[in-house]
Amino acid sequence: MIGQITFQHYGNQQNWVNGKYHPSTSDKTISVISPYFDKEIATVSESNYQDLNHAVDIAKAAFPAWASLNVRDRAEVMFNLKSIMEKNLDELAELIALDNGKTIPDAKGSILRGKEVVEFATSLPSMLKGDSSSVGEGITCTMTQEPLGVVAGITPFNFPAMVPLWMIPLALTTGNCFILKPSEQTPLSTFKIAEYLKEAGLPDGVFNIINGAREAVEGICDHPDIKAVAFVGSSHVAKIVYSRSTANGKRALCLGGAKNHMIVVPDADQDSTAKGLLASSMGSGGQRCMAASVAVGVADVDPIIDQLVEEAKNYKLGVDMGTIVSKAALNRITNYIDEAEKMGAKVLIDGRNSTPPEGYENGYWLGVTILDDVDPNWPSATDEIFGPVLSIIRTDTLENAMKIENSNQYGNAAAVFTTSGQVAKTISESASAGMIGINIGVPVPREPYSFGGWNESKYGHGDMTGKSGVDFWTNLKKVTTRWPESTEAWKKYF
Numbered sequence: 001m002i003g004q005i006t007f008q009h010y011g012n013q014q015n016w017v018n019g020k021y022h023p024s025t026s027d028k029t030i031s032v033i034s035p036y037f038d039k040e041i042a043t044v045s046e047s048n049y050q051d052l053n054h055a056v057d058i059a060k061a062a063f064p065a066w067a068s069l070n071v072r073d074r075a076e077v078m079f080n081l082k083s084i085m086e087k088n089l090d091e092l093a094e095l096i097a098l099d100n101g102k103t104i105p106d107a108k109g110s111i112l113r114g115k116e117v118v119e120f121a122t123s124l125p126s127m128l129k130g131d132s133s134s135v136g137e138g139i140t141c142t143m144t145q146e147p148l149g150v151v152a153g154i155t156p157f158n159f160p161a162m163v164p165l166w167m168i169p170l171a172l173t174t175g176n177c178f179i180l181k182p183s184e185q186t187p188l189s190t191f192k193i194a195e196y197l198k199e200a201g202l203p204d205g206v207f208n209i210i211n212g213a214r215e216a217v218e219g220i221c222d223h224p225d226i227k228a229v230a231f232v233g234s235s236h237v238a239k240i241v242y243s244r245s246t247a248n249g250k251r252a253l254c255l256g257g258a259k260n261h262m263i264v265v266p267d268a269d270q271d272s273t274a275k276g277l278l279a280s281s282m283g284s285g286g287q288r289c290m291a292a293s294v295a296v297g298v299a300d301v302d303p304i305i306d307q308l309v310e311e312a313k314n315y316k317l318g319v320d321m322g323t324i325v326s327k328a329a330l331n332r333i334t335n336y337i338d339e340a341e342k343m344g345a346k347v348l349i350d351g352r353n354s355t356p357p358e359g360y361e362n363g364y365w366l367g368v369t370i371l372d373d374v375d376p377n378w379p380s381a382t383d384e385i386f387g388p389v390l391s392i393i394r395t396d397t398l399e400n401a402m403k404i405e406n407s408n409q410y411g412n413a414a415a416v417f418t419t420s421g422q423v424a425k426t427i428s429e430s431a432s433a434g435m436i437g438i439n440i441g442v443p444v445p446r447e448p449y450s451f452g453g454w455n456e457s458k459y460g461h462g463d464m465t466g467k468s469g470v471d472f473w474t475n476l477k478k479v480t481t482r483w484p485e486s487t488e489a490w491k492k493y494f
């Protein structure tokens with residue numbers, strides 16, 4: 001048994017509306033399969049417009065009372081949520097592992113990163129205090145950030161709790177009511193978050209979950225009472241959701257896919273670079289938008305690559321890496337490896353046919369795979385593979401390395417491993433990406449710095465977390481006041 005990952009069927013996961021589980025009116029269901037067991041562990045309904053309309057009506061009714069609370073009272077719910085999450089860390093991690101395929105430590109790490117946004121939300125009373133100043137004789141202008149109303153979030157499979165937690169704490173604490181459409185592949189942990197929010201004191205109707213897939217998403221994009229949509233997922237769907245939501249007059253921020261590069265130069269520290277390359281490309285089985293799946297080696301970096309290969313040999317399935325999320329994803333990733341090999345890539349480490357951990361033989365396993373001498377134009381170098389595959393491209397100059405990095409359509413992250421300040425400065429200034437790592441392979445900014453990429457990795461303005469997230473979920477209101485002269489009768493008291 002790996003950690004606490006045991007098979008269990010959770011039955012039909014109903015929607016969550018008005019503070020309780022609520023059945024869908026749809027008779028279509030989707031099977032939720034555990035990638036550890038290749039077996040159904042739950043079903044979710046494929047919610048329709050009727051289900052969505054009901055949830056939006058409930059959220060709309062809850063909005064006036066929630067929005068009129070003092071921000072300190074709303075932040076109090078986040079204080080409570082933080083402790084409840086800490087208390088239930090094991091439970092939440094086990095559910096994430098079961099439906100997503102992460103290891104328990106990886107699942108816990110992702111929850112803790114999500115909790116950072118909950119903690120940041122507790123600081124909103126100081127951030128939302130507004131601005132006020134005298135703008136003319138006897139005239140004051142006051143500016144406040146006001147909630148939008150009913151808003152929605154649509155999330156991917158790869159971080160079933162963390163990504164919803166990028167959205168929920170900021171959207172709720174700023175005074176909005178929320179509809180979440182989680183990934184139909186990994187719904188189990190989001191319902192726990194709904195239960196925890198209720199336990200934390202959130203009034204019924206403020207937070208709601210609608211299961212489903214395309215119809216539920218399209219309903220969110222079209223619904224006239226949903227004011228803003230945050231999306232995280234593939235670029236293909238991000239673009240659709242962004243276009244459809246904004247065409248309907250909504251505010252939208254849609255984060256998409258990625259193909260991140262790590263540039264390695266010969267002066268890089270060998271040990272930490274080899275470990276950094278491995279951790280970045282293989283963490284969460286490479287199924288994260290911050291995974292760097294291409295290493296661009298400039299000139300002779302063979303000692304670093306040799307150590308990388310040695311370190312990779314010690315990576316154990318079920319310990320250092322969980323499973324791939326689905327059979328279809330496993331086939332897609334394996335095809336990329338097969339293709340690259342046929343095209344002439346050197347397979348330094350082959351994860352195909354790795355030995356699965358005992359008791360989990362039916363799981364969707366793929367071990368660490370490292371491909372060398374990859375051409376920058378091959379699919380394994382250009383596409384988001386979203387699996388434990390690192391492609392190494394060799395080049396002679398830093399300039400070429402930068403060209404390879406910047407020719408990519410995405411722009412989530414880029415990293416450089418070097419001990420030279422000049423090299424670090426050059427890369428950080430010229431990389432066309434939103435998050436840059438200097439000797440860090442997974443440069444996720446910590447709160448209050450915001451998360452978000454560039455180019456085809458993001459549609460919309462601003463970032464998902466930090467101050468940018470607070471701005472996304474609010475409208476600015478400016479009140480200009482003229483203070484009248486006191487009457488003659490009052491002046492005698494001055």
Ligand code: NAD
Nearest residue numbers: 155156157182183213214217233234237255256257258289
């Ligand atoms: P996905 O785009 O398939 O699904 C995301 C959401 O969109 C899900 O809720 C799904 O139900 C819905 N959806 C899927 N197809 C749809 C369609 N045709 N119409 C309407 N809705 C649809 O993404 P995924 O496979 O769940 O997640 C992996 C992707 O997410 C990767 O590309 C990864 O890079 C990206 N991701 C990006 C970030 C980021 O911050 N940029 C973070 C995490 C994941």
